[in-house]
Amino acid sequence: MDNQEVAIDVEAQIENNNDDRTLPFSIFKKANLPITLKFENVVYTVKVKEPKSWLSQTKVKTEEMTILKGINGIVKPGEILAMLGPSGSGKTSLLTALGGRISEGKGKLTGNISYNNKPFSKGVKRATGFVTQDDALYPHLTVTETLVFTALLRLPNSFKKQEKIKQAEAVVTELGLDRCKNTIIGEPFLRGVSGGERKRVSIGQEILINPSLLFLDEPTSGLDSTTAQRIVSILWELARGGRTVVTTIHQPSSRLFYMFDKILLLSEGNPIYFGLGSNAMDYFGSVGYSPSVERINPSDFLLDIANGVGSDELQRPEALKEALVAVYKTTLLDNVINDLKGQDGHCTQSIESLGDSKHFGDWPTTWWQQFCVLSERGLKHRRHDSFSGLKIGQVFVVSFLCGLLWWKTDLSHLQDQIGLLFFVSSFWAFFPLFQQIFTFPEERRMLEKERSSGMYRLSSYFMSRIVGDLPMELILPTIFLIITYWMAGLNPKPANFLLTLLVLLAHVLVSGGLGLALGALVMDQKTATTLGSVMMLTFLLAGGYYVRHVPVFIAWIKYVSISYYTYKLLILGQYTENEWYPCGENGNSKCHVGDFEGIKLIGFHSGLASSFALAAMLVGYRVVAYFALMRIGKTKAG
Structure with missing residues (x-):
């Protein structure tokens, strides 16, 4: 079975698993406003201080480290972008930048990140869901309590209180959390829900507001393959509702890999691939980097070459990384930039009206x-x-x-x-x-x-x-x-x-x-x-x-x-x-x-x-x- 057949098979499998939903507040309904996310030449630098011993008389040295080195890309409504790369490659930093979560004073961010050709604003912020990797949840609250309190705080006053509660209960049902809805979240030394259920609660908190943009940091980290597929299936359905989904992921299985529309592969802050997930293996084969075995998980192969490990054992890792960066600039970069420019006429819907609407005012509640x-x-x-x-x-x-x-x-x-x-x-x-x-x-x-x-x-x-x-x-x-x-x-x-x-x-x-x-x-x-x-x-x-x-x-x-x-x-x-x-x-x-x-x-x-x-x-x-x-x-x- 070739790559395209795998992708079609996965899509059919998801659609067969989707039963008809008749709940009053479906989390899979269409987004309020489709948003096209574009990022051009994104560079992120931070200042790092060298540790100093109290016995040392030398001054503390401050060095500037570049985390992201000119990242370009575009994600349209209905697409899932998965960012892959080894630990320390800049995935989370890029996700944080795209989600408008770079804190003031933490570093210097340059380049252009736009949402329907507009800069980040309060309107975008209200229309954005961001799921962090560490699942910050109150351990002594139940699943239902967690989502109800989130709904009461995040849903605007155009919803009555009972409607907000029903929305939270609908999310519990649609995410398959009915079995544990009265179980506390728990923590390492307090028994609660499982890791997969905990992750679904975190996702549920963000999709309560029917976001147009959804960012997720390692949503499948620490989960078994079946649970991970359930999480990605939820993301797939959300994207098909006209949302723009961006996620970092460490080492997905081959089934998960082909559920992503686009792949961005990073190596030490440099992009070495951006494009359709189904074309990734063919691209590296066309530039002379094919896997040494026929049947291999694509993500395993991509992570190997991002780490500088190729089929040629004599080639140094640093040399391979430099070669991949150079090949990307000569073969793919122009196509990405042309794709960015070619979308100017297709994402003109204004987000300003979204920011001023009753759904996304300055604050959702009094x-x-x-x-x-x-x-x-x-x-x-x-x-x-x-x-x-x-x-x-x-x-x-x-x-x-x-x-x-x-x-x-x-x-x-x-x-x-x-x-x-x-x-x-x-x-x-x-x-x-x-x-x-x-x-x-x-x-x-x-x-x-x-x-x-x-x-x-x-x-x-x-x-x-x-x-x-x-x-x-x-x-x-x-x-x-x-x-x-x-x-x-x-x-x-x-x-x-x-x-x-x-x-x-x-x-x-x-x-x-x-x-x-x-x-x-x-x-x-x-x-x-x-x-x-x-x-x-x-x-x-x-x-x-x-x-x-x-x-x-x-x-x-x-x-x-x-x-x-x-x-x-x-x-x-x-x-x-x-x-x-x-x-x-x-x-x-x-x-x-x-x-x-x-x-x-x-x-x-x-x-x-x-x-x-x-x-x-x-x-x-x-x-x-x-x-x-x-x-x-x-x-x-x-």
Whole structure:
């Protein structure tokens, strides 16, 4: 059976497997607007810094590396372009560039990439689906929940809520996910759906919006041949609906190879073949590079020559690569350029109207809708963590332990009482800090993916995280204080208890805000944890309990210390300056609390200033976190 017969056989096989679909929202209906993708002389360069040892005295060298070296091509509606090449050949970089996902400051992209002869715009962005290789999904959500939340966020308000849900359910059915629709996605240490089902969920998220352009990065990676064929069959059907499909693929089987309309073969960033997949083997045979055996998987042969491995074992790999690049330029390049120019009159449909339409406005939903959906999704995803028995048990154990250690401590043991107050501020400085410091680093991949697709505003996401975390941020310290406060015998007046609780909750929110800011700034869990520990320990040392006579040149630290202001307000919430307490050797004398050595330097003044300082930190740390997040998922098209 020759190549053409294989291609026809595969096509017939797919069509026979397609049963009639009568669902209200078919994912295989035609695209809203067919888009012709053209890319001309695409060059992508990045700056690479050489690693420097701390013992070395030489300056760090910065070199410019060219990832893509003049790539040309065209993909029309109804076609699938598969980009092949060895690891490091530039496939993902080209896919990212074509999908408008090159982040600002990541590298220099030159050349011309056009969509119906127009540059990348918000309209194109709304009409584009992009499936990443790593499948960024929330592990604790079910398949249906994942797709429903995506539909509620990405489908425009021209759809009613129930219609969006039906659309998601239709995608579940048409992608063959009914069997696992109520199964969680899972992760390496949490059992969930299979790899193929997970990949179909990722594709489903993108085709919910009926995209005109669909980009996929290694959609069959790690899948068995049967599952891989099912994935490519879905892409084949989507393309036949008038969509333009571009995918990278590593080493497809021969059956999959002939399902692709066009092939782009890359070698170290250079194109060495662009054209019909069915013509690839004939082309290399015509230029003197035929496989050494008769029956061979075409993709195996193409990857071999892209790696510089040919039938002539004496030819050096680098020489073969250079020869293939030169042959491409002399035999194929002119044809590709002529094909690009010859399509100018066939792709004149305007995308601007698509960008301004009710289907693809600036944002598909309102700020409030995004906030509500993201809040609900966040609570469902994080309920396993926020309300975990380990976390609740930790708080209960520490609170009862404190209550027992400081059992019924009265004013005759004033030093012990203020020791308890400082311990409370210390414990509730580190606990929320380490809870919140992981928030954004853990969600970075998801945030990059969803922000790049224009799913929601950053402000709606940020506020949903802040508000969604409040219950556990406030409930646990409240339980802690209720237990410890009365067991330890602190001031029993309701007003004093409520003031102490208010100060503690403010302290928790400020410490959590510091964690959010550090996590967003550093985006690395280990680094952020180390930095947070050093900063909080510095704040504790300057808090006024351990060191009372701080040298002038370093005394300024207390004015930026969360612990200093919290400790002062906790003391103000318990005592008054002229309150008496038993003193002397036998406790027979009476002294003013304001004269106690551990409190005197803290003082009973500036309570309002301390409150304003905590309020400023409460807002300030979150503002820093928000602006730090603005760089995540930001592309040149907004």
